[in-house]
Amino acid sequence: MVTENVEQTPVAQDASAEAAPTESAFDEFTPEPAGPESVEPDAPIEGGEAAPAASAPPPAPTVSPGAAPSAPAPQPDPATPQLTPEQIQKMMQESARYEQIQAQAEVQRQSDTYRQQLEAQGFEPEHAEQAANAYAQSQQQQTQLIQRADEYGKFLQGQQRAAEHFADKYKLAISDLNELRQYNDEVQMEKAAAKLAHDRARDDELAKFKQSRVPAQSLDNSQGSPEVAANEGSWLDKYNGGDRSPNAVSAAKRAAGLS
Numbered sequence: 001m002v003t004e005n006v007e008q009t010p011v012a013q014d015a016s017a018e019a020a021p022t023e024s025a026f027d028e029f030t031p032e033p034a035g036p037e038s039v040e041p042d043a044p045i046e047g048g049e050a051a052p053a054a055s056a057p058p059p060a061p062t063v064s065p066g067a068a069p070s071a072p073a074p075q076p077d078p079a080t081p082q083l084t085p086e087q088i089q090k091m092m093q094e095s096a097r098y099e100q101i102q103a104q105a106e107v108q109r110q111s112d113t114y115r116q117q118l119e120a121q122g123f124e125p126e127h128a129e130q131a132a133n134a135y136a137q138s139q140q141q142q143t144q145l146i147q148r149a150d151e152y153g154k155f156l157q158g159q160q161r162a163a164e165h166f167a168d169k170y171k172l173a174i175s176d177l178n179e180l181r182q183y184n185d186e187v188q189m190e191k192a193a194a195k196l197a198h199d200r201a202r203d204d205e206l207a208k209f210k211q212s213r214v215p216a217q218s219l220d221n222s223q224g225s226p227e228v229a230a231n232e233g234s235w236l237d238k239y240n241g242g243d244r245s246p247n248a249v250s251a252a253k254r255a256a257g258l259s
Contacts (some may be wrong), residue, residue, distance in 0.1 A: 096151075103143050111136035162186050166193035172200075 013028035017180070057173075083091075119125060163180040170193045172180075183189040235243075235251035 096147075100147070103147075104140070107136050107139045107143065110139065159184070162189055166190050170194060170197035172196055 111132045112255075114135050115128045118128035118131055123131070158183055160177075163177045165188055166180060167174070167176055172193060176196055180189050180193055183192055235248045236255055238245070239248035239252040
């Protein structure tokens with residue numbers, strides 16, 4: 001049978017039809033996201049092979065899930081509030097009161113434990129209660145002594161710091177610290193430091209004033225000037241020659257050491 005070679009005319013495909021992807025393409029690759037506009041494939045060429053699809057625009061850069069996020073800009077630290085001396089004093093008092101309450105609770109706990117131990121040993125409840133109360137009282141007295149010693153040590157430290165502060169403020173000497181430490185109140189201590197500085201400045205000013213008023217003193221060589229010596233000799237010669245004028249008599253007295 002003879003078959004005529006008839007040239008087949010390619011049938012135009014619908015522009016909206018897309019080439020169906022093969023099954024292996026989905027297994028190996030992940031489809032790229034569609035761009036803003038869909039790209040139509042070219043019409044198939046002779047031989048039934050589809051033309052290569054037009055290159056799609058490059059995808060937008062993506063952030064890897066494992067990538068570390070950018071660190072936020074450092075924020076400035078908030079300013080530390082400045083406490084007044086009154087606030088600091090109040091905080092110290094509250095801290096001391098809290099420590100006292102804690103110490104009392106600990107003494108009470110020890111007293112209860114001691115009472116239970118006495119009762120377990122066969123003591124009468126009344127006797128055990130009395131012994132526990134005596135123990136608690138002795139412990140409280142000891143705690144108070146320790147607290148007073150601690151408070152006194154803190155007071156001495158604060159007094160020393162205050163004395164050094166006012167001595168530096170009013171430009172006093174180290175030897176003035178002993179006098180400033182005699183005051184238990186900061187107000188009185190500052191007044192004493194100001195008075196010391198004022199008195200010392202006044203004394204220095206008076207000393208400078210007195211020094212400026214002292215006249216300059218000349219050196220005495222016990223010989224006098226040449227002219228005075230010559231005149232003295234001439235008057236002495238005149239006295240020896242019989243001159244009894246006041247100048248000649250004065251010259252003779254000075255030579256004899258009588259004036």
